[in-house]
Amino acid sequence: MASIARSSLLRQVATKPALQNSIIARAAFHTTAKRDLLPPLPQRVVGTVNDAAPVPPPSPSHGSYHWTFDRLVAASLIPLTVAPFAAGSLNPTMDAVLCATLLIHSHTGFQNIIVDYVPQYRTPRARKAAIWGLNAATVVVGLALYEYETSDVGITETIKRLWKA
Numbered sequence: 560m561a562s563i564a565r566s567s568l569l570r571q572v573a574t575k576p577a578l579q580n581s582i583i584a585r586a587a588f589h590t591t592a593k594r595d596l597l598p599p600l601p602q603r604v605v606g607t608v609n610d611a612a613p614v615p616p617p618s619p620s621h622g623s624y625h626w627t628f629d630r631l632v633a634a635s636l637i638p639l640t641v642a643p644f645a646a647g648s649l650n651p652t653m654d655a656v657l658c659a660t661l662l663i664h665s666h667t668g669f670q671n672i673i674v675d676y677v678p679q680y681r682t683p684r685a686r687k688a689a690i691w692g693l694n695a696a697t698v699v700v701g702l703a704l705y706e707y708e709t710s711d712v713g714i715t716e717t718i719k720r721l722w723k724a
Contacts, residue, residue, distance in 0.1 A: 600681050629671070632664045643715040654713045658704045666697045 639657045643649055670693060677686040707713070712720070 605680075629664075629667050632660060632667065636660055636664060644719065649713070649715050649719070651708065651713065654715050655708055658708060658714055662697065662701055662704065665700075666693065669693050 636657075639653070639660055643653055643657075670690070673686065673689045673693060677689050679686050704714075711717075
């Protein structure tokens with residue numbers, strides 16, 4: 560008995576004009592046209608369905624050696640960051656090694672992002688521009704770090720002063 564009453568009650572509620580007006584009002588709110596922010600990349604098919612997948616030529620610099628180098632640089636940042644503060648001495652050589660390691664770590668990280676997210680086969684000019692931009696930014700940051708190390712207090716002394724401030 561309760562299920563029969565419930566279905567008729569729902570039918571009465573659904574046919575009320577107030578409910579229909581609110582549905583129309585909500586639908587009118589969402590009728591804006593969908594616009595993509597960026598146009599789609601060029602689409603092209605190379606070869607046929609039956610072609611074998613291309614195998615890239617083996618390169619040790621883009622394989623496990625590259626990954627191992629990235630991990631070694633990342634792991635070496637831990638003692639290089641802690642050593643000047645734990646030892647209590649601020650050595651300019653250690654400061655320079657820390658700056659160089661940070662620069663290499665940042666460069667390889669951004670390079671990996673470009674390689675992963677800017678595909679060579681779809682946007683070759685954008686990828687080349689991104690790589691050249693990364694190389695230029697790395698040179699500029701390297702020169703700025705060198706200037707900061709030679710004519711100012713250096714990275715570790717700056718961190719020490721900021722920590723005490």
